[in-house]
Amino acid sequence: MRLSRADYTEMPWANGKGRTVELWREDGPQGLRFRLSMASVVENGDFSLFPGIDRVLTVLSGPGFGLVGDGIDLRCDLLVPAAFPGDVALRAVGVTAPVEDFNVMTARDLPAPEVRVVQTGQHAPPQAGRLFVFDLASQGLEISEAPVTVSGPSLLVLTRF
Structure with a gap:
């Protein structure tokens, strides 16, 4: 199966502070199981919380940024996948220019992609x-x-x- 940008769905972020483009989503009885999406990070700010979800973020364009939170200090650089728990409060820091990223979200009870x-x-x-x-x-x-x-x-x- 092949999808193009015309097949994707644009929606607000869970925290309401931006927009995301959802490429693929699979839900189960308890909600989100697996999702692929893209988003733009244009300023420092809080990331949305996704309880029970693990994430892998890959910067597609732009200078990257840091993700900081309780026990996490992670650098998100161009084309380097960065994994982190979706249920830890994190904040994007050091955003100096717009960044487009690709997100993989997986329910924690599934094998990590x-x-x-x-x-x-x-x-x-x-x-x-x-x-x-x-x-x-x-x-x-x-x-x-x-x-x-x-x-x-x-x-x-x-x-x-």
């Missing part, structure tokens, strides 16, 4: 899992249970559920 940036080549999903390929140039999303050949810079999200 693998998130990485690749340039070219063939990539296969794990056994009993799926591969989500986000093309950095077109911002299209390919979802597959079969191997996918990547012809340019892409963000891979490998799930085991």
